[in-house]
Amino acid sequence: MVGPYGDPVRYLYDEPIILIPESDGVRILSNTSMEFLQRVPDSTVSIFKIGSTLPAALLYDALEHFDKRSAKADENLRLIRSSLPEAVEACIDAAGHEFDTSRQRTLLRAASYGQAFCSQFQRDRLQEMCKTLRVLNAVRSYEIGIPLSIQQYKLLTASVLIGRLINCHQHFLAFRISEYTGLNQEVVIMHWACAKITASLAIHDAALLEILLDKLKLCKGISYAAVAAHADKSGRRKLAAMLVEHEPRSSKQVPLLLSIGEEDTALVKATESGDTDLIYLVLFHIWQKRPPLEFFGMVQARPLGRDLFISYARCYKHEFLKDFFLSTGQLQDVAFLLWKESWELVKNPMASKGSPLHGPRIKIIEKAQNLFSETKEHAFEAKAAEEHAKLLRMQHELEVTTKQAIFVDSSVNDTIRTCIVLGNHRAAMKVRTEFKVSEKRWYWLKVFALVTTRDWDALEKFSKEKRPPTGYKPFVEACVDAGEKDEAIKYIPKLADPREKAEVT
Structure with missing residues (x-):
């Protein structure tokens, strides 16, 4: 290896090794060990270099004298009073680069000791380093096996480290770190829940639901729908249906209910939410999946869904709407639709061809009249339809005799x-x-x-x-x-x- 000043440094190994470059050094992997080679940080050199008289070394030495109750501690502090902030910063930085926890603790104590006599130093700096070292020491444990340096941790960021931990199924540590650093714990709990579902094939749905809910409730606003979707993909549809019941957001709950085949529940939830877009989503889904009569029965039971379906069908699906009204016994509504169709035929140039006496328009009006006649409440509409058809016949006869198309549709x-x-x-x-x-x-x-x-x-x-x-x-x-x-x-x-x-x- 080439040293920082251009001098070669030789390291001998008795076994094959692999060198992995890092942002602040090189990782050396062999069959039996993993080592990390890096340049000794300047802050560490300033403290531990033999014979060093730099402020950081004197502050570290002052702590040793203070522990021995020696008056020389005060002498050292007097010597570096003007440079005390730099000395405190060097001790904190050196602690961050250390892997040995006892050395970290000593350097942080030296920084804390110097900070007590320095009013100009930022108090948060020491607390942030303590937090960082606690996270690093936790993941450096042999049980976890992620020996990150502080420089690598800063480049990686805490959120990425948490992602790596949950991918290693170290969910408890990832949860504690996210909680300690103030990050959102939802990602950790979600991954744990999905992993638990995958690994718990032998556990009954009801028992597994209790286990999942016990942890999911720790995080407010967590997406139960996402966990339910994973359960459905894992072949546990009943568990998915039980989980999605706890999803408070209808926008996520309803689509998932449709995907797992719970159309009835989806229609209930969409109607309760009052969201017209969700209701239409459910209606169109059921429309495609169910037979017409079954669809009509479901829609009729939900007033809001029924009204929205009728509003849509009036514009785009007249024939289907007529079938719906006939299935529910609403003959007068069918009659009104037929009457409206008769007027829409006027806009169709094909309707003017042939005799209106036997054409579709007269027949439609006559059908409307017959349907109106079925109920006493619509006697006026029945009479009006009858006279409308009669007037159209007479107007056609007049146009035939006069050979002038000026009568039809006039009063x-x-x-x-x-x-x-x-x-x-x-x-x-x-x-x-x-x-x-x-x-x-x-x-x-x-x-x-x-x-x-x-x-x-x-x-x-x-x-x-x-x-x-x-x-x-x-x-x-x-x-x-x-x-x-x-x-x-x-x-x-x-x-x-x-x-x-x-x-x-």
């Missing part, structure tokens, strides 16, 4: 008005009779239709057929709105109410 009023405008008074009367349009409304519609076509002779003739039930005010107003005041004058004398005459004049 009864608009249909009558359009017939009068086109001069088809017989068709207008038929619509009026079929839908029992009142005489007053009939007069209003015909007056305004005749004014639209500016058929003043027909309007005057209509006014003379008999006294209008609406009076003559609609005639006057329609003519005025059309800008024909001369025509309006014909009907003003016929107004019975003087106030009406005053208003129009």
